[in-house]
Amino acid sequence: MNRVSYYGVHRGSQRDCPPGTRRVGHFIQKLYNNRITFSSAPSAPMDITTIQEIIREIDGATNILLTAHHKLDPDSTGGILALYLILKKLGKKPVALCYEPVPKNLEFLPHITAIEHDKKLMQDFIITLFNPESDVNEIKYSTTAEGYINIIITPKKGSYSEQDVSFKGMTNKFDLIIVVDSGDKKNMGRLYEENKELFEKTTVINIDHHASNDYFGDINLVDTKVSSASELVYYIIEHMDKGLIDEDVATYLLLGIIADTGSFQHANTTPDSMKVAAELVRRGARQQDIIKNLYKTKKxxxxxxxxxxxxxxxxxxxxxxxxxxxxxxxxxxxxxxxxxxxxxxxxxxxxxxxxxxxxxxxxxxxxxxxxxxxxxxxxxxxxxxxxxxxxxxxxxxxxxxxxxxxxxxxxxxxxxxxxxxxxxxxxxxxxxxxxxxxxxxxxxxxxxxxxxxxxx
Structure with missing residues (x-):
């Protein structure tokens, strides 16, 4: 690696891991209007090993949970929505979940209701009953005043014994969890606190650009040199299939970059972030809608x-x-x-x-x-x-x-x-x-x- 920031695949203990608006907006638009092009589309300014590992995990998963830090902002919202649409296109079954509501100024985004706020991640507790000599006639249950649940199984013939019963414990409804723009698990708030076992048993991909990130994921794409988490999501999608980026996905990603760079005024604005922004405008990102809702509409x-x-x-x-x-x-x-x-x-x-x-x-x-x-x-x-x-x-x-x-x-x-x-x-x-x-x-x-x- 030749960069100061760390990124890469890590499995096991996280302790082992290495610890302006208008003028620039017009510049980005001019790049598109005048068809100023680069020698090639912007590419991830990093070793792509981690990105390839993330893509392999996504390829092998079906039910994928998407979340972020508990106080959604433009960058985390843009990254989640972009991944949500991409995963839907790939035939996956994503669930975007954050218990706190989306900020009002982001309600203009298409598909914003895809981010759920009150969904409980219920898991099934499986009780297995097996006796080849007995068929089930009826199953019912009752509750006691003390709060116990009695499950009553009536056989058609024969009888059941304690030896016929086994337990598989909690089943996991998700194959993969992707966390965007969160420095640690606690930043996810109630979602993590109420589902710690889910996060422990499921592969977690951590996509972030904060220097304080504690590498909590099984796979950590953490780069403090990029402008935003949305820029990192762009590099992932770019290596999947550039054709997946439509106008909506481009808008989501540009939203995150514009917001986290202060519309390209902050010091985290880099040549790469400018190139990515221009590429997203070329792909149909609605830059003026973003500027209007982030900067020109105030209650x-x-x-x-x-x-x-x-x-x-x-x-x-x-x-x-x-x-x-x-x-x-x-x-x-x-x-x-x-x-x-x-x-x-x-x-x-x-x-x-x-x-x-x-x-x-x-x-x-x-x-x-x-x-x-x-x-x-x-x-x-x-x-x-x-x-x-x-x-x-x-x-x-x-x-x-x-x-x-x-x-x-x-x-x-x-x-x-x-x-x-x-x-x-x-x-x-x-x-x-x-x-x-x-x-x-x-x-x-x-x-x-x-x-x-x-x-x-």
């Missing part, structure tokens, strides 16, 4: 939420960190959802000057706080902060959620951790100064950027 409640967050901006100039917070009461008052806050940190990321860290604290339920951390440069490692609080993600985009904690208390702890990190990184005395307004000129620049984005 009034979202705009009011942004106003609250902007009014509460705080900055530590010496530690080069900007942060804000939103309370659960404010979300409830504005009938907003936690995902409505994503635009806040994205806008601050592109607008806030002279800072290294941008952090948003959101109380998503009483005394439950979600923390989103962004950094302006790959040299500033946000994951080091997130991991101190049990979180993870990318170097420049990460976070965590803490329960049973006060919003103000947690924000003070996190900012203190950032100040310590910056003091060690930059040198000089420990940072303690906090200014509860952005530095001179910053607020005006942020407001102007928001005005341009909202009313263009």
């Amino acid at each position: 009034f409640s979202t705009l009011k939420l942004w106003g609250k967050a902007l009014a509460r901006l705080s900055v530590d100039e010496k530690a080069r960190v900007l942060w804000s917070s939103l309370t659960f009461a404010e979300l409830s008052q504005m009938q907003a959802k936690p995902e409505d806050t994503k635009g806040v940190i994205d806008e601050l990321m592109s607008s806030a000057p002279d800072v290294d860290f941008i952090i948003l604290f959101t109380e998503i339920a009483p005394k439950t706080v979600s923390v989103s951390i962004r950094t302006k440069s790959a040299e500033v490692n946000g994951v080091q902060i997130a991991k101190q609080f049990g979180g993870g993600g990318h170097v420049q985009a990460c976070g965590f959620t803490k329960e049973d904690v006060a919003l103000e208390e947690l924000s003070e702890e996190v900012i203190a951790a950032v100040q310590k990190y910056q003091q060690e990184r930059l040198g000089g005395p420990a940072q303690t100064s906090t200014q509860h307004n952005p530095p001179l000129g910053a607020e005006e620049r942020i407001a102007r950027r928001l005005e341009n984005d909202l009313f263009r």
Whole structure:
């Protein structure tokens, strides 16, 4: 392998594993309109051994479970839907399942209802009764007050004994599980917690691009150098059969790439991701539908939420960190959802000057706080902060959620951790100064950027 990131097939103990919107959108469209072509379609920038192993597993499976981290976003949703349609075309029986609902701004996607939210993964417990000298006349059951179930079998002739009964235990309804865009099993939330035995007994394929991924799969396609999980899914499909990518599949994959690169503005945008995006547009991806629903359609409640967050901006100039917070009461008052806050940190990321860290604290339920951390440069490692609080993600985009904690208390702890990190990184005395307004000129620049984005 000649890449920094690890990817490959691993079976056994995971411990053995090696640990801008508009302008760029027009560029992608121009590549298609002017029929600018590359010497060949973009290919996976990695050893294809893992991809070939994934394809072999898919070929040998029929019933396939598709899932992701429990809070679906554009990348995980796009990757799941693309795989779902491809597997249907291949004659498989996929089930796409995530217990939390799809975000409202993704409801424009075709086949979005294919992702189920309340399906229980019931498994059958088989009791075998065998006696060649006795035929069954009747089977019935009864329950007792203590909760026992009595199964009553009446033979036509002869009788049954305890020696005639055997148990096969739980049957598995899935041949394969594919997990997209999840750093670990716990990130799948209730789906994993309620079906641990299923995940233990079934081959799991782990497709992800997060640096914090713990290689939980039996097969791990994990590459931190790609833009998104959707880009990895593209490389898998490309090696299956390029003809499988129709307009819908192309739209799903482009959705994930656009969202995770911030419409090609983030540092994780690579030549390969640009080439893949152009190829997907060539194959019919509806790029303008994606841009409209991700960036140009905002609820009034979202705009009011942004106003609250902007009014509460705080900055530590010496530690080069900007942060804000939103309370659960404010979300409830504005009938907003936690995902409505994503635009806040994205806008601050592109607008806030002279800072290294941008952090948003959101109380998503009483005394439950979600923390989103962004950094302006790959040299500033946000994951080091997130991991101190049990979180993870990318170097420049990460976070965590803490329960049973006060919003103000947690924000003070996190900012203190950032100040310590910056003091060690930059040198000089420990940072303690906090200014509860952005530095001179910053607020005006942020407001102007928001005005341009909202009313263009």
